[in-house]
Amino acid sequence: MIEENYVLKLLKAFNHWLKVPQNKLQEIFTIMELLCAAELLFDDIRDNVTDRNGLPTAQTIYGLPITINVVGYLRYVVLEKILEYDNTEIVKRYLEHSLEFYRALGMEIYWRDNIICPTEEEYKKNIIRKSSTLILFALRLMQQFSENKQDFTKLTRLLGIYFQIYNDYETEIADRSEDSSERKFTFPIIHAIQTQPDIMRQKTKQIEVKKYLVSLLEKYGSLDYTKKTLNKLKEEIQEELQKIEEPNPIMLQIVCDIILLQPAQHILQIPGKKVRSKLSRAFNNWLKIPKDKVERIENILEIIHTHTLLLDDIQDSSTLRRGIPTAHLIYGIPAAIVTGNYIGFCVALEKVLELQHPQAVEIFTELSLELYRGQGMDIYWRDNVVCPTEDEYKEMCSRSEYCKTFKSISKECIFDAETGVLFLLSLRLMQLFSSDKTDFEKFVEKVGLFFQIRDDYMNLCSDEYSANKNYCEDLTEGKFSFPIIHAIHAHPDDQRILNIIKQKPKDYETKKSCVELLKQFGSLDYTKQELIKLKKEALQN
Numbered sequence: 254m255i256e257e258n259y260v261l262k263l264l265k266a267f268n269h270w271l272k273v274p275q276n277k278l279q280e281i282f283t284i285m286e287l288l289c290a291a292e293l294l295f296d297d298i299r300d301n302v303t304d305r306n307g308l309p310t311a312q313t314i315y316g317l318p319i320t321i322n323v324v325g326y327l328r329y330v331v332l333e334k335i336l337e338y339d340n341t342e343i344v345k346r347y348l349e350h351s352l353e354f355y356r357a358l359g360m361e362i363y364w365r366d367n368i369i370c371p372t373e374e375e376y377k378k379n380i381i382r383k384s385s386t387l388i389l390f391a392l393r394l395m396q397q398f399s400e401n402k403q404d405f406t407k408l409t410r411l412l413g414i415y416f417q418i419y420n421d422y423e424t425e426i427a428d429r430s431e432d433s434s435e436r437k438f439t440f441p442i443i444h445a446i447q448t449q450p451d452i453m454r455q456k457t458k459q460i461e462v463k464k465y466l467v468s469l470l471e472k473y474g475s476l477d478y479t480k481k482t483l484n485k486l487k488e489e490i491q492e493e494l495q496k497i498e499e500p501n502p503i504m505l506q507i508v509c510d511i512i513l514l515q516p517a518q519h520i521l522q523i524p525g526k527k528v529r530s531k532l533s534r535a536f537n538n539w540l541k542i543p544k545d546k547v548e549r550i551e552n553i554l555e556i557i558h559t560h561t562l563l564l565d566d567i568q569d570s571s572t573l574r575r576g577i578p579t580a581h582l583i584y585g586i587p588a589a590i591v592t593g594n595y596i597g598f599c600v601a602l603e604k605v606l607e608l609q610h611p612q613a614v615e616i617f618t619e620l621s622l623e624l625y626r627g628q629g630m631d632i633y634w635r636d637n638v639v640c641p642t643e644d645e646y647k648e649m650c651s652r653s654e655y656c657k658t659f660k661s662i663s664k665e666c667i668f669d670a671e672t673g674v675l676f677l678l679s680l681r682l683m684q685l686f687s688s689d690k691t692d693f694e695k696f697v698e699k700v701g702l703f704f705q706i707r708d709d710y711m712n713l714c715s716d717e718y719s720a721n722k723n724y725c726e727d728l729t730e731g732k733f734s735f736p737i738i739h740a741i742h743a744h745p746d747d748q749r750i751l752n753i754i755k756q757k758p759k760d761y762e763t764k765k766s767c768v769e770l771l772k773q774f775g776s777l778d779y780t781k782q783e784l785i786k787l788k789k790e791a792l793q794n
Contacts, residue, residue, distance in 0.1 A: 291327035326625035350390035355595035357383035359513035385413030516580035523575035540687035560597025699791035709734035
């Protein structure tokens, strides 16, 4: 990837021709600095790097969960700044860059994790998609404020390839050998490699994955059958592509998406409860918008929800989702992050633009920023063992003013299946196409809070939840859920539950003893009474 200083130097050089006014140039530089920061942060996560330019990497200092959150958050900050230009074409250019960037990352991870060495031409094409499109986006943004509309595409691609191969060469001769330990196929390695070394192969140590593969894949012969099928399909695809002389970028995009979307498809193979879709249709009894708009909005919500599940499982170190191993255990953390951000930002934004309403992207951006802010706050609570009050918890699950600034939302309200913020996103997008502008704020707030507290309760008490997500998973993740918050504040002199949360227990007996304490303290009964109260208040609204 092109380093940040190279990006700004190149843009300054291009401005010799473009002559963009200094104030606009500085705005664009700020946008590019944010984008470069996001991409470098993820580069370090993907490669598990501990040092960058002589300093510890961000995830080494702040931890993986908050760094993942910042990577996604920065992309939305950039989108927010781009929206200030009030130019849909610029938004589309940004989406184009983001799509190409994530697809290129997906291919890199696919090559690395599957020990597939690309050809030199494949490697160069991927450099263009990842690095050159970043510069192209910046140039197109600059040309919005320039009379020079010259096409710099070829030059930009050559520069991107040059800087990446130079970086590969410098890394290999600098006696650091980072790329070897990261199992990356750099340009020198691609040229020299004759056979795949065993050190490149990834072997999972997760017992859950091994058991799952043994019990299902070996039992039904699925692994061998899949390998044979994939090899056959690969040969057939290659034969067909060789028959076609004209390159097909749409086909390339489809192939990339098949690879990139595998972690998401893994989750989607077990259907969820579709609460968001059901609520959207319920709202439409009042709003009465066209069926096709409802379906498009439902699709957007499901995409965002899948995005949050992928990242949530990584940040909580979860091993099960809907009764099967989580996506990052099957495909690896980098691939799951790329897929999560790709669908949550690129694909979702693409679908929002298809709604063809000028306020849709603004609503999407506003709420998406709050998702990341809330996630950051929840990570702070958990990692610093700071227990919020009941009122703080509820406030984090609510909004201050309808259609205005949102208060921070707790991570449980964001990443679990039923969330007030996704309900609200559905409602606000639907109201763009409805004459009914009724203020449903209180109703949405109560419904979102009801489902969240219900989820907290079920996580501790439901056999179904235990089967799908492991027994009392919230305790293992160190979450301050509603019953836990009540118990800690209702019995401040008894530190047992707080200490259990600190330990993030995995063993059954410790978690069972915590549930017994919650029963003794009356926290589970208190939670049930709160649910009855919220249900009544929601119906009254």
